[in-house]
Amino acid sequence: MTMSISGTCQDETKKAEDYFTVFLNKNGSDLIEVFTMHQPTLADCKIMFKDDFYKDAFKGINEMFVNLLEQTETQNNRFKNKTVCRATKFNSSDVSECPGAVKRVAEHFNKGITCYKLEFLENKDSESGSSYYFFTIINYRWVYFPMN
Secondary structure: OHHHHHHHHHHHHHHHHHHHHHHOOOOHHHHHHHHHHOOOOHHHHHHHEOOOOHHHHHHHHHHHHHHHHHHHHHHHHHHOOOOEEEEEEEEHHHHHHOOHHHHHOHHHEOOOOEEEEEEEEOOOOOOOOEEEEEEEEEOOEEEEOOOO
16 A cells, blocks of 8 residues: 555646656746746635735745746746756645745644645756745645745
8 A cells, every 4th residue: 555655646747747757848938937827816815825824925925926026036046047947845734844935934834735845847856956945726726926
């Protein structure tokens, strides 16, 4: 039984990696458009965050997406020469183990939600690349909660 659970986890991670190749070979407004396709709604934030925080999270995340156009050059540089996506699966109950902004808001996450950290790499053997925390599936749609 452990093998099937492990296989399922690997299958889910592989599906995420395959899906997020949508970011590769994009730049400028095309890259920004891919980001905005994954922008969370207020309802998405209510699923992800506790009742006392989801509205504030929604406001902050929307502000980040509004400012994304100003970051086009930065995002272009982060994706330049990237050919591979590596997904790392984790649970929202474990976000206190994550770095930066994710750790600072860990107490506000609803528990038990499967999330992914994505790294965009130059090749499959690269040890590091451009990282994005975090993506999850809500109502059959990939949603990006920018916490970098």
